[in-house]
Amino acid sequence: MSDKKNWNDHEGTVLHSVDGFDVIDCKLCGFKHIIPIPSEDELRKIYKHDYHVKDKPLMLEHQLEDREWLDSINDARLETLEKILGRAGSFLDIGSGNGFLLSQAKNRGWTVKGIEPSDKAAEYSYSQGLDVDCAVFDQECANRLEKFDVVHLGDVMEHVPSPSAILNLCNHVLRSGGLIAIGVPNEYTPVQKILNEDMDVRPWWIAPPHHLNYFDKESLEGLLSRHGFTPCHSEVSFPMELFLLMGKNYLDDPKLGRDFHAMRKQLELNLTKSGNRAFLDKLYGCFAEAGIGRTMLVIAQKNFEQE
Ligand SMILES: [Zn+2]
Structure with missing residues (x-):
């Protein structure tokens, strides 16, 4: 026990x-x-200087290499949001990174704004002509902002000391009936548990102090519901840990990890470019049903009765 x-x-x-x-x-x-x-101060220090520079030196390089694939994912994500909202509108990306999603949204007719704590990533975004504040999303930052139709947080909620505080701030900058879209790693999945508990693979997904929070669909949707949102859509990405079950240990071999990443990218691009996006969604829906998928996206609507 x-x-x-x-x-x-x-x-x-x-x-x-x-x-x-x-x-x-x-x-x-x-x-x-x-x-x-960890305290806000400790984390602020990690993100302002260390993250993109020291721990993730290859992030922009890899993202540029992945551009076509990232654009197809971002396009599908924006299309889903447009379907639920009924139109393109105003879009706030918190933790906007290098600004790829913002660029894509701008191309599709959204009015876009980004908040990004890493100065290097914010600088790259400026060079792409994007409206991005180099800041941490806190009360002061939220007070400066207008109301938006959509607030997007990709790879943010696993890093913050208080997800609850972030959702309250999101509520503040979202109009009634607006959408919140949250992308996070999907953790403590059945496959992770099998690998760790039954096959002695180390719990590689646990990464403090960068990853503070470990969500699954149920816990993320529960959190959203307790903060005045109604979940209305969810999806998962390819369950990369299946490669570990196939006996291929990419955990200590970044080159092998990149190879497997290239394979899932190809799978998704082949199905998307050949006009079979619906089959891709159906297949990944089966992964979601089994509780697996490396990352998940949950979209929820801000309840109307709050204002
Ligand atoms: Zn707690």
């Missing part, structure tokens, strides 16, 4: 312990996260 631990008001069963942090299934928050939770 695993131990229970608590830190401030956060309490839950310890699932894993990595690099001095414990992942708990937190009763207070309703999702899994590490304790102790």
Whole structure:
């Protein structure tokens, strides 16, 4: 039996312990996260200077190499949002990175704005003619902003000390009936559990202090519901950990990881470019049904009665 631990008001069963942090299934928050939770100041330092420069030096290079594939994913994502909203509108991307999604949205007729803490990524976005603030999304930042039709957070919620505080800020900058779209890693999946518990593979998905929070569909949708949103769409990306089940360990071999990434990219581009996007969605819907998929996207609508 695993131990229970608590830190401030956060309490839950310890699932894993990595690099001095414990992942708990937190009763207070309703999702899994590490304790102790690093302070805003500690995190600000990591993101302002370290992340894109030291830990992810290849990010822009890889993203440019992936451009065609990223554009097809972003296009599908925007198309889904346009379908639910009934039109293109105003779009706020929090953690807009190098601005690829913003560029794509702009091309499709959206009015776009980005918030990005990394100065290097923000600089690249300016060079692409995008309206991006180099800032952390906090109360002060939210107060400066207009109301938007859509707020998008890709690869943000796993990094923040308080997802609840972020959702409150999103509520503040979203118009009534507006949409929030959240992309996060899908964690503690059945395949991850099989690999870790039954096959002695290390819990590679746990990455403190960069990854603080570990969501699955149920915990993310639950969190959204408790913050005045109604989930209306979800989807997953290719379950990369299937390669581990096939006996190919890419965890300590970035080159092999890139090869497998290239394979799933090709699968998706082949189906999309040949006009079979509907089959791709159906196939990935089956992965979602099985609870697997490396990342997930959940879209939810801000409830009308709040204003
Ligand atoms: Zn908690």
